[in-house]
Amino acid sequence: MRLLADSNIVAAAVLVLRGAGHDVVFIGDRAEDPGDYAIIEEAFASGRVLLTKDHDVGALVFRDKKGHAGVLLIDDLGSAQQEVELLTKILAEWDAVLLTGGFVRAGNWGSKHGAGDP
Numbered sequence: 001m002r003l004l005a006d007s008n009i010v011a012a013a014v015l016v017l018r019g020a021g022h023d024v025v026f027i028g029d030r031a032e033d034p035g036d037y038a039i040i041e042e043a044f045a046s047g048r049v050l051l052t053k054d055h056d057v058g059a060l061v062f063r064d065k066k067g068h069a070g071v072l073l074i075d076d077l078g079s080a081q082q083e084v085e086l087l088t089k090i091l092a093e094w095d096a097v098l099l100t101g102g103f104v105r106a107g108n109w110g111s112k113h114g115a116g117d118p
Contacts, residue, residue, distance in 0.1 A: 001095060004043040006052035007033045010080045013087050020088070023048075036060060044068050049098045051087065061103055070098040075107030082108065 005014050007027040014026045025048065027033055034042075036056050043050040049070035050057065057073060060066040072090060077083050090106045097104060 001091060001099065002046070002048045004039065004046065004048040004050050006039060006050065006054060008053040008076075009051050009087075010083050012080045013084045016084050016088065017091070022091070037066075040066055040068055040071075058103070058105070068101065068103075070101050071103045072098060073103070073105045075105075077108055 001022050003017065003022055003024045005017075005024055005026045005028070007030075009026070009028070011026070011028060014024050014028070017024050025046070027039060036054055037060065039052075040050060040057060040060055042048075044067045047069050049072060050068060051072050051074070053074055053076050055073065057071060061068055061071060072087070072094070074083065074086055074090070077086065086106060086108070090104060091098070094102070094104045
C-alpha cells in the first residue's frame with residue numbers, strides 16, 4: 001500500500017510498515033513539518049493513504065470536504081509497540097476501505113469506518 005505517514009507516527013512503525021512491503025513516505029524524515037493542510041494535499045495528489053494521529057484531519061475531511069486518497073486516524077496509545085501492532089492490524093483488516101478512499105479511525109478500543117465514506 002502507498003502511504004504517507006505524518007510526523008506524529010512513530011518511526012518504528014514506519015520501519016515495520018516498510019519492511020512489510022508498504023511504500024511509505026514519512027514526514028518525520030523532513031527538516032520541517034508542512035502542516036495538516038499541506039500533508040493531506042500531498043497524500044491526495046500522490047494517491048497515498050494518510051496515516052496520522054492528528055484529529056484536525058477529521059475536520060478537514062468531514063467539515064471542510066478536503067479531498068483525500070484514504071485516511072487512517074489512530075489514537076495516541078503512548079507505546080511505540082502498541083502503535084506498530086495497531087497500524088499493522090488495521091492496515092490488514094481495513095485495506096479495501098482505505099484503498100477506495102475511506103476514512104478509518106482506530107484506537108485500543110477497536111476501529112470504525114467514517115460516515116459518508118465508501
